[in-house]
Amino acid sequence: MKSIILATLCLTVLSAPLSADNEEKDIPTWPHAITNTSDVRNRYHFNLLSPEGLKHIIALAKEVSFKDDRMRLLEAALTERHVTAAQCVRLMELADFDDERLEIVRCVSGRLVDPENIPDIQDEFSFTSNRDKALELLRPRRGF
Numbered sequence: 001m002k003s004i005i006l007a008t009l010c011l012t013v014l015s016a017p018l019s020a021d022n023e024e025k026d027i028p029t030w031p032h033a034i035t036n037t038s039d040v041r042n043r044y045h046f047n048l049l050s051p052e053g054l055k056h057i058i059a060l061a062k063e064v065s066f067k068d069d070r071m072r073l074l075e076a077a078l079t080e081r082h083v084t085a086a087q088c089v090r091l092m093e094l095a096d097f098d099d100e101r102l103e104i105v106r107c108v109s110g111r112l113v114d115p116e117n118i119p120d121i122q123d124e125f126s127f128t129s130n131r132d133k134a135l136e137l138l139r140p141r142r143g144f
Contacts, residue, residue, distance in 0.1 A: 046082040046113050053077075054087050061094050067103075070094065074107050083108055085117030089124055098130045102137070109137045 049057075057077045064070045074091065083091075088108045095101045101124060112118070118138050122131040 047080055048113060049081045049083050049087055054090060067100060071103055078107055078111060082111045082113045085112060085114050085120045088121050092124050098125050098127060101125060102130060102133055105134045105137050112138055115140045
């Protein structure tokens, strides 16, 4: 039964409109954060998660009781979507502990469009060791 509910939630999230046609209005302005998704879309050609899509994902994730199910939901929702550092911080607010926040960072790893704002994500962690782990997960890699 739990897998049917999770599958339904994932399909709902994936079928929701997630285009980046509108400006981000409800995401807080962070220092040096990208607050206008159209700027990102024009600079990089990514399929950026829209503010409406982010709200929808957060609402669904709050309804899920178990951490593992929430992580599966986030992974499914972020498939083929990129996020800003501010959106990552909003997703991290779903977690109560640093280990859960690190799992969210793992989901976002490789999907961050503004790596210059990684310090905003690191500030969400209580311990220096977890900040370092987050940096390692989010640091852009050079592929050869």
